[in-house]
Amino acid sequence: MTRPKKTGVATLAVRAVRTQQADKPVYAFFVAGADLLKIAEISRVHRDSDGSLHGFQRKGIKSHVQAITDFLDQGPVLFPNAIILAIAPSARFTQSRGEKPEGDARVCEAGTLRIPLPRDGSKCAWIVDGQQRSIALSQARNKSFPVPVVAFVSEELSVHREQFILVNKARPLDPRLINELLPELDTVFPRELSSRKIPSELVNLLHTSRDSPFYGLIKRISEDSSSAVVIDSALIKSIRSSINGALGCLAPHKATAGSPADVDTMYRILKAYWSAVRTVFPEAWGRPATESRLMHSAGIEAMSILMDRVMSRASLEADLFGHATEALSRLAPHCRWTSGRWQELQRDWNEIQNVGKDIKLLSGHLVRLDHMHAFAKVA
Structure with a gap:
C-alpha cells in the first residue's frame, strides 16, 4: 500500500x-x-x-x-x-x-x-x-x-x-431479477433478452402507474410489500405470449422492420382490460392468491388468454374499458374465484393450481363461455 x-x-x-x-x-x-x-x-x-x-x-x-x-x-x-x-x-x-x-x-x-x-x-x-x-x-x-x-x-x-x-444470462440467476432490471437499461441485448424487455417494461408501468388497476399489487424481487399479491413473472409471461402469439391482442403493436413497438397502445389495452376485470370481480380483486384464484398465477394466465380473445374484437377507437366490462359481465355469474365450485370443471375454486393442465382447463372454459355468450344472438 x-x-x-x-x-x-x-x-x-x-x-x-x-x-x-x-x-x-x-x-x-x-x-x-x-x-x-x-x-x-x-x-x-x-x-x-x-x-x-x-x-x-x-x-x-x-x-x-x-x-x-x-x-x-x-x-x-x-x-x-x-x-x-x-x-x-x-x-x-x-x-x-x-x-x-x-x-x-x-x-x-x-x-x-x-x-x-x-x-x-x-x-x-x-x-x-x-x-x-x-x-x-x-x-x-x-x-x-x-x-x-x-x-x-x-x-x-x-x-x-x-x-x-x-x-x-447463462447462469442460474433468478429470471425475476433480470426481468426487473431490463426496463432500466437502454442497450442492445441478445434476442432472448430483447423479447423480455417490453413485457418487463409493461409490468413495471402496471405496477407504478397510479391509473393502473395493478398499482402496488405486483410482487417484485426488489420490494417487500404486504399489499402486493400478484407475482410479476405470471404477468410478464402472459404479456409476452400475447405479443408473440399470432392471435394475441398485443401482437399487432409489436416492433416490425419498419417501426418500433407501440408500448403506449399495449399499455392502454392492458389497463382497460384489467380495469374491467377489477370492476366486474371486485370481491376477488387485490386479495392474496390463497383467498382469490383470480390473483393466483393460474388465474392471471387464464384471464390473459381470455384477454386476447375479448380485446381482439375491439377497435382502438372504441371504449376499450366498456367493451371489456360488457364481455366479462356475461361470464361473471359462471366464475368461482373465491368460493364455490366450477361445476363444468368439477373443481373447487381453490383446487386450481399453477400447472399447465389447470391453466389450460380454466382458460379453455373461459374462452368457451365467452364464445357462447358473445355470439348468443347470432342466428
Missing part, C-alpha cells in the same frame, strides 16, 4: 495489464482475497421511497457463501475464477517503462494500477460478478489467497447492470 504525497489518499497498488474495449480501459490483475471488499462494494437491488430502482445484485445466499468458504479452507486449492469489477476513473494506471518483448501481440500494456482507499470508507469499485465468492474470500482463513480480477472503468449504473445481466 502506498500513500501518494500529492493527495494523501491511501491506495492499493497492484501490478496490472491494461487494454481497451468499447473506448473503456479494462484491467486484469490479482489481489489478496481479503482486500476485495476493501476496494469494492456490493450494490444490492432495492427501491427507494419514490419507487426508483437502485443497485442490481441479488441478496447473498448464505449456504452458497459457506460452501465456497469451506472449499477455500480445505488447504491449498485451485480457485482461478475471476471477479469482475466496475472501477471508477479515480484509479490511476502507470505504464511500465522499457522495451516490449519480441513477438509482443500488442493487445495490452503492463504497469501499476493504484486504487484509492478513501478514509471515509467509501469505495471506488463495484462488484459486477462474484459477490458470493468475494464474501467467502473475506471470510476464509487464508487472507492472502490471490484472486484474479478483471475491472472495466465505468461509474454508470446502467453499464454495471448491462454487464451484470450479460454475465449472468
Whole structure:
C-alpha cells in the first residue's frame, strides 16, 4: 500500500495489464482475497421511497457463501475464477517503462494500477460478478489467497447492470431479477433478452402507474410489500405470449422492420382490460392468491388468454374499458374465484393450481363461455 504525497489518499497498488474495449480501459490483475471488499462494494437491488430502482445484485445466499468458504479452507486449492469489477476513473494506471518483448501481440500494456482507499470508507469499485465468492474470500482463513480480477472503468449504473445481466444470462440467476432490471437499461441485448424487455417494461408501468388497476399489487424481487399479491413473472409471461402469439391482442403493436413497438397502445389495452376485470370481480380483486384464484398465477394466465380473445374484437377507437366490462359481465355469474365450485370443471375454486393442465382447463372454459355468450344472438 502506498500513500501518494500529492493527495494523501491511501491506495492499493497492484501490478496490472491494461487494454481497451468499447473506448473503456479494462484491467486484469490479482489481489489478496481479503482486500476485495476493501476496494469494492456490493450494490444490492432495492427501491427507494419514490419507487426508483437502485443497485442490481441479488441478496447473498448464505449456504452458497459457506460452501465456497469451506472449499477455500480445505488447504491449498485451485480457485482461478475471476471477479469482475466496475472501477471508477479515480484509479490511476502507470505504464511500465522499457522495451516490449519480441513477438509482443500488442493487445495490452503492463504497469501499476493504484486504487484509492478513501478514509471515509467509501469505495471506488463495484462488484459486477462474484459477490458470493468475494464474501467467502473475506471470510476464509487464508487472507492472502490471490484472486484474479478483471475491472472495466465505468461509474454508470446502467453499464454495471448491462454487464451484470450479460454475465449472468447463462447462469442460474433468478429470471425475476433480470426481468426487473431490463426496463432500466437502454442497450442492445441478445434476442432472448430483447423479447423480455417490453413485457418487463409493461409490468413495471402496471405496477407504478397510479391509473393502473395493478398499482402496488405486483410482487417484485426488489420490494417487500404486504399489499402486493400478484407475482410479476405470471404477468410478464402472459404479456409476452400475447405479443408473440399470432392471435394475441398485443401482437399487432409489436416492433416490425419498419417501426418500433407501440408500448403506449399495449399499455392502454392492458389497463382497460384489467380495469374491467377489477370492476366486474371486485370481491376477488387485490386479495392474496390463497383467498382469490383470480390473483393466483393460474388465474392471471387464464384471464390473459381470455384477454386476447375479448380485446381482439375491439377497435382502438372504441371504449376499450366498456367493451371489456360488457364481455366479462356475461361470464361473471359462471366464475368461482373465491368460493364455490366450477361445476363444468368439477373443481373447487381453490383446487386450481399453477400447472399447465389447470391453466389450460380454466382458460379453455373461459374462452368457451365467452364464445357462447358473445355470439348468443347470432342466428
